[in-house]
Amino acid sequence: xxxxxxxxxxxxxxxxxxxxxxxxxxxxxxxxRSIISNPYIYALSLAVYCxxxxxxxxxxxxxxxxxxFLPIYIGPTLMAALGGVxxxxxxxxxxxxRITSIADFIAxxxxxSTLLGGVVTVIAVLGIIPYISLQLKAIxxxxxxxxxxxxxxxxxxxxxxxxxxxxxxxxALLLTLFAVLFGTRHLEATERHEGLVAAIAFESLVKLIAFxxxxxxxxxxxxxxxRDLIARAHALPELRSLFVLPDRPGIYGSWCISxxxxxxxxxxxxxxxxxxxxxxxxxxxLERAVWLFPLYLLAINLFVLPVAIGGLLHFPAGSVxxxxxxxxxxxxxxQVSLTLLVYIGGMSAxxxxxxxxxxxxxxxxxxxxxxxxxxxxxxxxxxxxxxxSGLLLAIRRGxxxxxxxxxxxxxxFIGEFYELVSIGMVSFAAVAQFAPAILGGIFWKGGNRLGAxxxxxxxxxxxxxxxxxxSLVQTGLLSADLILEGPFGISLLRPYQLFGLxxxxxxxxxxxxxxxxxxxxxxxxSVLTRTSTIEHTQAVLFVDVFRYSEEVDESPPPWRGTARIxxxxxxxxxxxxKDRAESALAAYADKHRLAWEGELTxxxxxxxxxxxxxxxxxxxxxxxxxxxxxxxxxxxxxxxVMHILxxxxxxxxxxxxxxxxxxxxxxxxxxxxxxDRLKDEFISTVTxxxxxxxxxxxxxxxxxxxxxNLTEARQREFTAIIIKxxxxxxxxxxxxxxxxxxxxxxxxxxxxxxxxxxxxxxxxNATRQLLEEKKIRLIRDLxxxxxxxxxDRDRLVQVMINLISxxxxxxxxxxxxxxIALEPTPDRVAVSVTDNGVGISPEHQALIFEKFRQVxxxxxxxxxxxxxxxxxxxxxxxxxxxxxRVDSAPGRGATFTFTLPxxxxxx
Amino acid sequence: xxGTDPKNRRLAALFYIALALFNYPILSLFNRRVLLWGLPLxxxxxxxxxxxxxxxxxxxxxxxxxTMPFDRPGHTD
Numbered sequence: 001x002x003x004x005x006x007x008x009x010x011x012x013x014x015x016x017x018x019x020x021x022x023x024x025x026x027x028x029x030x031x032x033r034s035i036i037s038n039p040y041i042y043a044l045s046l047a048v049y050c051x052x053x054x055x056x057x058x059x060x061x062x063x064x065x066x067x068x069f070l071p072i073y074i075g076p077t078l079m080a081a082l083g084g085v086x087x088x089x090x091x092x093x094x095x096x097x098r099i100t101s102i103a104d105f106i107a108x109x110x111x112x113s114t115l116l117g118g119v120v121t122v123i124a125v126l127g128i129i130p131y132i133s134l135q136l137k138a139i140x141x142x143x144x145x146x147x148x149x150x151x152x153x154x155x156x157x158x159x160x161x162x163x164x165x166x167x168x169x170x171x172a173l174l175l176t177l178f179a180v181l182f183g184t185r186h187l188e189a190t191e192r193h194e195g196l197v198a199a200i201a202f203e204s205l206v207k208l209i210a211f212x213x214x215x216x217x218x219x220x221x222x223x224x225x226x227r228d229l230i231a232r233a234h235a236l237p238e239l240r241s242l243f244v245l246p247d248r249p250g251i252y253g254s255w256c257i258s259x260x261x262x263x264x265x266x267x268x269x270x271x272x273x274x275x276x277x278x279x280x281x282x283x284x285x286l287e288r289a290v291w292l293f294p295l296y297l298l299a300i301n302l303f304v305l306p307v308a309i310g311g312l313l314h315f316p317a318g319s320v321x322x323x324x325x326x327x328x329x330x331x332x333x334x335q336v337s338l339t340l341l342v343y344i345g346g347m348s349a350x351x352x353x354x355x356x357x358x359x360x361x362x363x364x365x366x367x368x369x370x371x372x373x374x375x376x377x378x379x380x381x382x383x384x385x386x387x388x389s390g391l392l393l394a395i396r397r398g399x400x401x402x403x404x405x406x407x408x409x410x411x412x413f414i415g416e417f418y419e420l421v422s423i424g425m426v427s428f429a430a431v432a433q434f435a436p437a438i439l440g441g442i443f444w445k446g447g448n449r450l451g452a453x454x455x456x457x458x459x460x461x462x463x464x465x466x467x468x469x470x471s472l473v474q475t476g477l478l479s480a481d482l483i484l485e486g487p488f489g490i491s492l493l494r495p496y497q498l499f500g501l502x503x504x505x506x507x508x509x510x511x512x513x514x515x516x517x518x519x520x521x522x523x524x525x526s527v528l529t530r531t532s533t534i535e536h537t538q539a540v541l542f543v544d545v546f547r548y549s550e551e552v553d554e555s556p557p558p559w560r561g562t563a564r565i566x567x568x569x570x571x572x573x574x575x576x577x578k579d580r581a582e583s584a585l586a587a588y589a590d591k592h593r594l595a596w597e598g599e600l601t602x603x604x605x606x607x608x609x610x611x612x613x614x615x616x617x618x619x620x621x622x623x624x625x626x627x628x629x630x631x632x633x634x635x636x637x638x639x640x641v642m643h644i645l646x647x648x649x650x651x652x653x654x655x656x657x658x659x660x661x662x663x664x665x666x667x668x669x670x671x672x673x674x675x676d677r678l679k680d681e682f683i684s685t686v687t688x689x690x691x692x693x694x695x696x697x698x699x700x701x702x703x704x705x706x707x708x709n710l711t712e713a714r715q716r717e718f719t720a721i722i723i724k725x726x727x728x729x730x731x732x733x734x735x736x737x738x739x740x741x742x743x744x745x746x747x748x749x750x751x752x753x754x755x756x757x758x759x760x761x762x763x764x765n766a767t768r769q770l771l772e773e774k775k776i777r778l779i780r781d782l783x784x785x786x787x788x789x790x791x792d793r794d795r796l797v798q799v800m801i802n803l804i805s806x807x808x809x810x811x812x813x814x815x816x817x818x819x820i821a822l823e824p825t826p827d828r829v830a831v832s833v834t835d836n837g838v839g840i841s842p843e844h845q846a847l848i849f850e851k852f853r854q855v856x857x858x859x860x861x862x863x864x865x866x867x868x869x870x871x872x873x874x875x876x877x878x879x880x881x882x883x884x885r886v887d888s889a890p891g892r893g894a895t896f897t898f899t900l901p902x903x904x905x906x907x
Numbered sequence: 908x909x910g911t912d913p914k915n916r917r918l919a920a921l922f923y924i925a926l927a928l929f930n931y932p933i934l935s936l937f938n939r940r941v942l943l944w945g946l947p948l949x950x951x952x953x954x955x956x957x958x959x960x961x962x963x964x965x966x967x968x969x970x971x972x973x974t975m976p977f978d979r980p981g982h983t984d
Contacts, residue, residue, distance in 0.1 A: 067949055074929055074957070077957060077960060077961070078925055078929070081919065081922035081925065081960075082918070082919060082922050084912070084914065085915050085919065226946060227945035227946065230942065230946055231945065240940045241940070243940050243942075243947035243948075243949055244938050244939065244947075244949050245949075252930075252931035252932075255934070256930055256931065259929065259930070287968055291961050291964040291965045291968065294957070294960070294961050294964070298954070298957050298958060298961065301954075302954070305947075305950060
């Protein structure tokens, strides 16, 4: 008989060892020399997946139902293959958004919804409490079995053990203490607990070693190896059924569904999420964990069948509960140390699960259930309280205590009725409800809050109705008719055969319906309802997380608006505590090289960082509420949100370039159109100009032709006009050809020495008639000596004639006056032609030198000439290396001045 | 991006194959009370497949991913 003493000593000793390891792990973390930052520790910590269910329950299930214990481990192995995609994405998203629990993940993804966070928390708590109680049951039973060592007796029902003598109760208390000490010592924005992970990894090692030890003992110690055991089992028909799956309808369906929910559970169980995602130190550890973890699972399952057969062979049928074979077989073999080792292994399996699960649940309860409610209760006015970090810790610890007490209560009242594995599967079916919302959340941008909410609620209801509700019958709370005939006799609503679906075991049946409703509602409602801006933002940030996290360190902030830095600081102090808040802000300032001594306003980046820090402590939904209370935010429209995202920034800058190019093209087009218009105008003017003299010529010629009896004077008159008009025509055509030649560079220039005074005299002579016709007075202001220039004489005469005839056009008749002046400067000569006409307005001054441009003459409304004269003039002057300009004001006449370089500058 | 990383694609392919092999109807082929080399056929199949899958996952995960965006301080291996 093993005294209580040694057993308790061993138990407590083990727990103390765990404390020590956890403490050491935390110490090293603080020093910066983390002991858990390697993939082997990470993989081992993932093995917290294996609980007392694995340790004790697998053998029990194998003994009862053959190979059907395996899918729970095959599922995670398969999931490991997808780990690179699914788990990595979840980890990346969680790191970036400081997500610290499943509830936080779902709440954050669907628009930081507090309601969703709360719903997930409730589902998690209700689903996991039975699972925790299972562990307590295992601890209790193992202790009770161990006590009468080496006698193996069916233990007294543990419900008859008074609470205060129940080891399980004390273990529960110890575990509470452990969880409080190593899970909630302080509020860490990342929620990482290095000491805890170290302890968990250690426990995984212990349970593996212990299980392998007992397996080896049974196989090689009590028998002669695998083949011996198998042969013996083979000899007994009833044992042959252990080699295969049980022979009942729907067995493959159950197998399949078990694999699927195990795949979901290995990530979505709160403790798994905590260890795999939140406690993850380095994404790269995934690479090795991906096969290390399945290897662990393989190893721990190797000896399940041998131990089951060993137990069935050894103990008379039905005398010993198969769930305890792992312990009772070494007891039967009188192996004290091995028995104690197995006992410790079992404790490892159970306590690891309980600790991590309660910490994870308490985080959710605090951040996603209690705090959001408290923050909204007006009379508490929490928003105004100074330092809330103490309150937060208190809530966390309260959560741990509450969860453990509830689990213990469940264990006392209900736990006796079920084999370990069944209880576990019910929990798996519960967390499977998170799968659509989470997987949809990271791969489908279309999932929205309402869809997730409906999915979760429907799935949970279906789960409760098809699994939890009918199980109450066994406790005697409800009548058995409910199961057999359905509520109110409606057979379609029978909990175990909903809508008439038969041929499935209870778990498979429940999973089928609950996931069907869940996924259907999630997709259907998401597609049919509108999504808010914040949901869109989060959807993009989650689904496209790899695109954003590779470009920027922190994802682009969806906050717009300003906050006062003092406000933010005091907010952070309130929840993180003074020291942490200050060090976090200092770290941010360092990283971004900011100095905000004098700054009063926080930019969007800082606001966002503050929100993330808070999210790590109080959950993202509450963090958003708190930050929005200090930020004066401008309302976000979809367009604005998209503008803020990097992707669109690029698009915008690109489209600006496009706009510029388009604008340039447009203005070029405008110019072309203008030129075109001018050209058309020119053509119409020119053709008109051409036609007018032609018409006169034609008319006169006709008259001459028709009337041979015209007087001679008349005849002379007409022919004179004809000559004049044809001259005009010729001039016009010459001009057009001229300018065409000059502009295309095909004109030939004859350069000679030109005497300027002579030039002017010649051109005056040429225009004498024009001057006399309008009775215009000509004044010449010429110096003594005549400067000379090198140039084409004819062309220069053309210039002078053009200027003079222009002046004539604009002079009033009878009172017109034209002055020609010649002014030499040291290296140039300036010639000016001044008239006293109406003058040219400043706008026109710029235009008149251009082709086809004309100013209306004084006497005729329609411009005379072709508009090419000045243009040709300018070309000629410029060809000679000179300049031409006009000075004029409306009403004050105009002076055209051109300069030319002298032949001999020294003259 | 992890979705298109060849390493992950290999692993995904392994997943699909394994999923098929671990399930009905292929599973039903081995679900017999038969002994092979003195050991139950079903268990041989399951554990053998399991070990093979792990081995293949090790091999498939050999190559380095094409992009290495992670450069965290304190990365120990």
